[in-house]
Amino acid sequence: MxxxxxxxxxxxxxxxxxxxxxxxxxxxxxxxxxxxxxxxxxxxxxxxxxxxxxxxxxxxxxxxxxxxxxxxxxxxxxxxxxxxxxxxxxxxxxxxxxxxxxxxxxxxxxxxxxxxIFTIAGPVILYGTFFGAIYGVIYYFITLIWG
Amino acid sequence: MKKSILKFKRKPKICASYSVVGHMEADGPLGKQFDEYCLDDKFGKESWEKAESEMQRRALCGAIKKSGLIDTELDVLLAGDLLNQCIGSNYALSNFDTGFLGLYGACSTCSEGLLIGASLFSGGIIDTCATVTSSHYCASERQFRFPLEYGGQRTPTAQWTTTGAGAFILSDNGDVEICEGLVGKVIDKGISDINNMGAAMAPAAINTLKRYFLESEHSPEDFDLIITGDLGYEGSEILKELLLDEGIDIRKNHVDCGLMIFDRDRQDVHAGGSGCGCSAVVMSASIIPNLASGVLKNVLFLGTGALMSPMSLSQGGTIPSVAHLLHISHAGGK
Known part of the structure; x- marks a missing residue:
C-alpha cells in the first residue's frame, strides 16, 4: 500500500x-x-x-x-x-x-x-488589520470616484 | 537476509517496576494497580513541566526501593519524555549520582529504554540499570497542541496524553526476563493529521511485527499477549486489519496500552490514551506483575512512537513513526 x-x-x-x-x-x-x-x-x-x-x-x-x-x-x-x-x-x-x-x-x-498571549489570536489580529486597511483604501477611492 | 532480531544471550531481568499516575488514570480501569497516584495534576509543583519531573523522580525512587538496591548501585539511567530537551528526565534525574542517557522516541521511549538497557546488560557492559519514561497531559498539550483552557472540539480519532511515569530496574534477579529485541525502522506513510496519531503509528508497528515473525521461529499464537504502546482504537484496528491482509492474525491476543488505561465509554478520551507514559505505566502496573506471577508466560511489547513535530507539520511535513519490539517472558523456576 x-x-x-x-x-x-x-x-x-x-x-x-x-x-x-x-x-x-x-x-x-x-x-x-x-x-x-x-x-x-x-x-x-x-x-x-x-x-x-x-x-x-x-x-x-x-x-x-x-x-x-x-x-x-x-x-x-x-x-x-x-x-x-x-x-x-x-x-x-x-x-x-x-x-x-x-x-x-x-x-x-x-x-x-x-x-x-496572541499565539492563537495573532493571525486574526494581523490579517484583520491588514485586510481592514486594504478595504479602507478601496473604500476611499470608491467614494472619491462616486462621491 | 540480514538478521535484525537482537537475541540477548545474557538475559536481563526486570527486577522491579513502579508507576506514578494522575487522577484520570487512577480513575481508569487499571486505577488500583498503579503504585501511586496524585489528585493534584501539578504534583505539588508550580508548573506542569516540573510536575512531570516529580513524577519521574517518584517513579525511579519507588522502583529502586522495590528492587532492594541502592541508587548508587545502578550503572546507568536511561530516561526520556516528550518535552523539549527531555527536561522532564533531566531535572528529575539530576540528583542521582549515576550516568544518564536521555532518550527521545516519542511514545516508543519506554521500549527504547528497555531495549538499550537490555543490550548493554546482555553485552556484559553493565550489571544493572534503570529506565524511566513519562508524559504529562498538560505539559504535552501546551507544547504540541493548544493551551489547556482553549475551547475546541476533538475528532473521534484523537487521543488523550497519559499523565504518568513508569520506571523499571534491570538486573540479573527476578522472574521477568527480556529475551529478544527488535529495533524499529522509521516508517512514514504520509499521515499528517495530529488528531489521528494511531494511523500514523500503525504502519511502524506492522513493519516491526512483520519483520519479527518473518525472521523468528515464533508465530502470533506463541504469545499470551501482543501489546502495542498507544495505537488507540483507530491504530489498533488498522494494525489488526492490515496484518490480517498479510496473513498474520493477532486479533485474539492483541491489546493496546492506550485502550487499557482509560475507559473510552466513561472517560472523554476519544480513541484512547497516548504519550510515552502510557505504555510505561501499563507495562509497569499490569503486564510486568502478571509476567512475574506466571499468569502471563510470553508477551511481545511494541512501544509505538509518532515523531510529531508541530514545526514540521506547519511546514507541510508528515508524522514519521517507529515501533521497537521486546520479547518478554516469565522466568520463574529457571
Whole structure:
C-alpha cells in the first residue's frame, strides 16, 4: 500500500465527527450567546446609553464573561459541546487570548504572557488589520470616484 | 537476509517496576494497580513541566526501593519524555549520582529504554540499570497542541496524553526476563493529521511485527499477549486489519496500552490514551506483575512512537513513526 492508498484507506475508515449534532449544539449555544448579547444591548440602551456605546459595551461584557469562565476552567467544557457556537462569536477570540495567557504565566509576564498571549489570536489580529486597511483604501477611492 | 532480531544471550531481568499516575488514570480501569497516584495534576509543583519531573523522580525512587538496591548501585539511567530537551528526565534525574542517557522516541521511549538497557546488560557492559519514561497531559498539550483552557472540539480519532511515569530496574534477579529485541525502522506513510496519531503509528508497528515473525521461529499464537504502546482504537484496528491482509492474525491476543488505561465509554478520551507514559505505566502496573506471577508466560511489547513535530507539520511535513519490539517472558523456576 503506497502513501496515497494508505491515506485514502485511513480517511475512509476513520469515524467522522458527528456533524449534525455538532451543528445543532453550535446553533443552540451560539444562538444563546447572541441572544444574551442582544439582552445586554437592550439593558444598556434602557439605562440611557446611546446605541454605539451600548454595542461596544456588549462586546466588552461578553469578553469579560468569557475570560472569567476561561480562568475558572469552565469555558473549555462548554466549548467541547458548543464547538463553533462558542468559537465564532467574540467569545472564541477572548478564550484564545485568555487561555494562552493562563498557560504562559509560568514563563513570567514578559517572555511568557507578553510574548505568547496572541499565539492563537495573532493571525486574526494581523490579517484583520491588514485586510481592514486594504478595504479602507478601496473604500476611499470608491467614494472619491462616486462621491 | 540480514538478521535484525537482537537475541540477548545474557538475559536481563526486570527486577522491579513502579508507576506514578494522575487522577484520570487512577480513575481508569487499571486505577488500583498503579503504585501511586496524585489528585493534584501539578504534583505539588508550580508548573506542569516540573510536575512531570516529580513524577519521574517518584517513579525511579519507588522502583529502586522495590528492587532492594541502592541508587548508587545502578550503572546507568536511561530516561526520556516528550518535552523539549527531555527536561522532564533531566531535572528529575539530576540528583542521582549515576550516568544518564536521555532518550527521545516519542511514545516508543519506554521500549527504547528497555531495549538499550537490555543490550548493554546482555553485552556484559553493565550489571544493572534503570529506565524511566513519562508524559504529562498538560505539559504535552501546551507544547504540541493548544493551551489547556482553549475551547475546541476533538475528532473521534484523537487521543488523550497519559499523565504518568513508569520506571523499571534491570538486573540479573527476578522472574521477568527480556529475551529478544527488535529495533524499529522509521516508517512514514504520509499521515499528517495530529488528531489521528494511531494511523500514523500503525504502519511502524506492522513493519516491526512483520519483520519479527518473518525472521523468528515464533508465530502470533506463541504469545499470551501482543501489546502495542498507544495505537488507540483507530491504530489498533488498522494494525489488526492490515496484518490480517498479510496473513498474520493477532486479533485474539492483541491489546493496546492506550485502550487499557482509560475507559473510552466513561472517560472523554476519544480513541484512547497516548504519550510515552502510557505504555510505561501499563507495562509497569499490569503486564510486568502478571509476567512475574506466571499468569502471563510470553508477551511481545511494541512501544509505538509518532515523531510529531508541530514545526514540521506547519511546514507541510508528515508524522514519521517507529515501533521497537521486546520479547518478554516469565522466568520463574529457571
Amino acid at each position: 503506497n502513501e496515497k492508498e494508505y491515506s485514502k484507506y485511513v480517511e475512509g475508515r476513520a469515524k467522522k465527527s458527528p456533524i449534525l449534532k455538532n451543528c445543532a449544539f453550535a446553533f443552540l449555544i451560539g444562538g444563546t450567546i447572541c441572544t444574551l448579547g442582544q439582552g445586554f444591548f437592550h439593558l444598556y440602551t434602557f439605562l440611557g446609553m446611546d446605541e454605539l456605546d451600548a454595542r461596544t459595551l456588549v462586546s466588552v461584557t461578553l469578553i469579560f464573561i468569557t475570560t472569567l469562565l476561561t480562568g475558572f476552567g469552565v469555558f473549555d467544557n462548554i466549548a467541547r459541546f458548543a464547538g463553533a457556537g462558542t468559537l465564532v462569536p467574540i467569545t472564541g477570540f477572548a478564550n484564545a487570548v485568555a487561555s494562552e495567557a493562563i498557560d504562559s504565566k509560568s514563563e513570567g509576564f514578559i517572555p511568557g504572557v507578553g510574548a505568547k
